[in-house]
Amino acid sequence: MSIYEFSAQTIKGETVSLEEYRGKVLVIVNTASKCGFTPQYKGLEAIYKKYQEQGLEILGFPCDQFGHQEPGSENEISEFCEINFGVTFPLFSKVDVNGGNAHPLFTYLKDKAPGLLGSKGIKWNFTKFLVDAEGNVVQRFAPKDAPEKLIKPMSKLLKESV
Template sequence: MTNSVYDFACKTISGESKSMADYKGEVLLIVNTASKCGFTPQYKGLEQLYQQYKDRGLQVLGFPCNQFGSQEPGSEDEISEFCELNFGVSFPLFAKVDVNGDKADPLFIFLKDQAPGIMGSKGIKWNFTKFLIDKSGHPVDRYAPTTKPEAIAADIEKLLG
């Protein structure tokens, strides 16, 4: 039975397989992202969190997703270039995934199961849903797309210790 995010491997935006176990002992903020969404400016806030806390053990992991309003239509190369040019994104980005439905990425199935949304709903409602993972690989919280990255800073601080 899966009991942490470390049991998963995901494809990076450049196509390599990356074990989530490589992030053991770090706090993770896993986000489903999109380049053409009203929440896209949150990339800036996510990058600021990453810069502020990466030396203390925070990793922000972006997972582009095209399931909400087709707001991530580009290729992996286009997404990577967009994030770098427009928001200076330096945190790890992964290959495009589905977060809901029959083809949902196994990592997101696990995250939704461990950290359900409002009133226990499992489905991810929109881009920029955020999952906060503790140093043991366990999801501790889920944040709505409307939650600005800077609003999560205090929770990240607690987990970093």
């Protein structure tokens, strides 16, 4: 099993295989527009702009499982991210990250990179997963971890992938 065996629907409704991201370092994050961590979009976008040409992709997955903090439609989410944070990294359709309806990608990510004390569940929006260029889940970052905390481990992976 590999991350490249999964597919997801973009926020525009197109199905994309994660195979398209083979050879890229990925940051996969569950997002929300009405969350205390929503300003992290700005940091994620800054990292994306700085490192995209070196092989970084950030994949944002809106999620409404935590405090109903992502109530909007796909179109509303897309517009919000673009207008308020200038988001240009790929956004996907709203997903569940926990429970019986969790997107299989997030089930896989949680298995490969459990949280604190081995917990599998995602605790809140803006949990971030770092994936190397071979599709291995390397590290999980808590919602409170600012996007800048990913730079050092991400930079190392980008250098290794060249």
